[in-house]
Amino acid sequence: MSEHGHHEENFFSKYVFSTDHKMIAKQFLLTGMTMGVIAMIMSVLFRIQLANPGEPNALFEFLLGDWAEGGVMDPNMYLALVTIHGTLMVFFVLTAGLSGTFSNLLIPLQIGAVDMASGFLNALSYWFFFISSVIMLISLGIETGPASGGWTIYPPLSALPQAMPGSGLGMTLWLISMTLFVTSSLLGGLNYVVTILNLRTEGLSMTRLPLTMWAFFITAILGILSFPVLVSAVLLLIFDRSFGTSFYLSDIMIQGEVLSNVGGSPILYEHLFWFLGHPEVYIVILPALGITSEIISTNSRKPIFGYRAMVGSIMGIAFLSFIVWAHHMFITGMSPFLGSVFTFTTLLIAIPSAVKAFNYITTLWKGNLQFTPAMLFSIGLVSTFITGGLTGIILGDSALDINVHDTYFVVGHFHIVMGLSAIFGMLAGVYHWFPKMYGRMMNKKLGYAHFWLTIVSAYGTFFPMHYLGLAGLPRRYYSNSAFPMFDGLQDINQIVTVCAILGAAAQFIFLYNFFYSIFRGEESVQNPWKSNTLEWTTPVARIHGNWPGEIPSVYRWPYDYSKPGADQDFIPQNVPLKDGEEEH
């Protein structure tokens, strides 16, 4: 079963065009990390602009060239930076880099399969992602600049090249890149769903699945159902831009010329976009939550508290995520009744989220906590998930949203849940499964340093934003000095920028640790974290087909940690029940 067929491997078939899920996972990770570093540098640039608006800066001149004449950043470049920062982070880092990496790495390993259902589709999924990334990066270098209408690219701004330079070729490239990106996500998602449903090893019923698997499974379904709607939004936008249609455009005069479009509505775009946009943020966070369940449980030496409630809450969140999208649209002028409906559903989604947070905390209670760097990031995830989730309750209330929509309150909220929580999940996953990916250990002390610098500077960057938002400061502003009412906020803006720069610098500790350890890290043992799930029963040196002999069968759920009557404080899933032992 595991002799995958001897085939001659050359450099290209092993490292480049591999169909092995473990290699594809690493490809997703490295591409995602690269895009993350680029997006992070962009954020440092625009934060510097906000701290010292209009001040000439040698760094701008060096990095931005013509877009920073005399060292002063061009306002269109500012908008381009925030747009591409958002696009790269949400899609390329937190969707492909998070789901793509860990779904690919873990699904076959944790369910006891030799590989994904289709290794070829899997490779294709990566290469679509790669090409999409290249096109997105190319758009950074063109003369009129990359897309600049915000990562949400609402028309008519994004439909009309006359409205801003970035809405010319840059926008076209963005649309092409995203179409390829969605293709990649769909190919991957289909593979994940089919694999989990069909290729589980003997004895692995759905109720014995690790929570990571549940999270990736439901996330993949979410993606399959929602990403195509983004493609439809993008397609209609391409038509409006290039084929003279009026899906989103009506009664417009731009640059002194009246356009001939009649009958369209930008609100249609918003509905289509957010129909994906909202599930998208759950596509981002659910894998991180699944990873956290695994890491907290393993490192507490305790079962995850409330397994069924955790599965139920993943399903509840996923279902509800489809019916909350217009909470992004409360003040678009849509019918107030719609606003009421979406307020109701949005506040409901707080309930399963709260259940998850309580279950994580209770898992720690009476545990025997092992603070690996992965565990620290997982605890950090729980903290930031609570913080960010709570401010979501304010934003989801339509009456309250009136005054905080599109302010820094929103920016603070989504960065804490995505930029902190989800990224922490991704980092925790890297620390935890690094031995499985590379057969070596990352350095623990550097991991600790990375965690502490990151959580302090990250909270320092995004927590103050809530105050800025409550003071009425809008987002996507090139400078906060045009309105006297914001002069008093400049101190806070500077604190935010300083913390952002420190946070960015701290990530280089991680990058150094990561790359150094790939080559010179201490060699790992087979099960360094003494974890129960099946991936730790494979040899340290990765092989095609994952297991050298028979694929292990599963006899129990993955959470038999510190089970009374056992010899050790963990019992892997492939260990049969002892005589007289009850399955949990």
Place this chain on the structure above:
Amino acid sequence: MTELLILVAIVVAVIAIGQVVRIFELANKIKGIKESDITDKDNDTQGKLLLTFGILFMASFFIMTAKWNHLLLPVSASEHGVDIDFLMSISMGLIIVVFLITQPVLFYLSYRYRGRKDRTASFISHNDKVEIIWTAVPAIVLTVLIVYGLQTWSNIMDRSDLKDAVVIEVYGQQFNWTVRYAGEDNNLGASNVRFVGGINTVGVVSESAYTKQTADIEKNIANTKIQIAEELNANKRVKKEARLAKMEAKKNTLSSLISRTPKDLIAAAEDDIVVKELHLPVNKSIQLKFRSQDVIHSAYMPHFRVQMNCVPGMNTDFVFKPTITTEEMRIETGNEAFEYVLLCNKICGAAHYNMQLKVIVESEEDYNNWLSEQTVFAASNN
């Protein structure tokens, strides 16, 4: 030179850190400690750090709130804004309470149960009763919050009683705002983007505008015809003929529009008043109607707790009652130079950050005086 030195310093620092790390690694190897071993000392240190972080995190929240509270928006300058602020206080109070309970519990438990080799965890896997409790309690609390929030929202969005409202149009474009008052008849006249031109910056559809704009176009047509007759260069002539065709088309558009628009709305437009400042009479209900010329903008008036997108091709509106005059707010905030303002709050292009409209709230008498001094639209077309 400085940049180079900084770069060198960073590289040296990185190498130095790398060497220090290597020393620790070798020391561990000698002691037989593996990277995957989390020692009691590691757990103790990290546990204490987590507890310290938790305490400092909570403390920093109080410090930030104390330090920055005065920077938040002043008291609501509108009637419905008072309801919003109250709902906000309740909601923030609620989430702050949850925050101040859950975060300390999280960090305390992390410290309390920090691992030791001689301890064992308890095999507690679930408790259905507690799951029900911590599902039901948030559900009940959130339901109360939802009901309250929806009532507030319905009241704000209630447009059933508008007969006494002063109707004012706010017109957004890249990158400024224009205001149009309804004039004596309190009836905002017809408007269309195709009528935008010259003096008619917001596209008012009225007989006077039609007459003037058509006359201007006919003059241009006449001039262009002369130029075409005199033009020897074939290319340039073709271009001028294209321009001529466009002018004819524009004239046809205007005449078709004027014949299709209801007569009463056309007449209502003549006494409209187009200005660049938003004056509002205090304690009167105002219906702001929004239009956009080009892309989505958003009219955001934070002091009044008002925000509404301006969407091209769509009419949006917001009804509210300002309750504090500019003068009164100056006293309230202790800021002599205080002005209400309307900002753009939806990304609209390069100067999105600087789309300002001055808003002045004054007594009804002052408001009427100011309004009577403004030029009526029909007069501006002469």
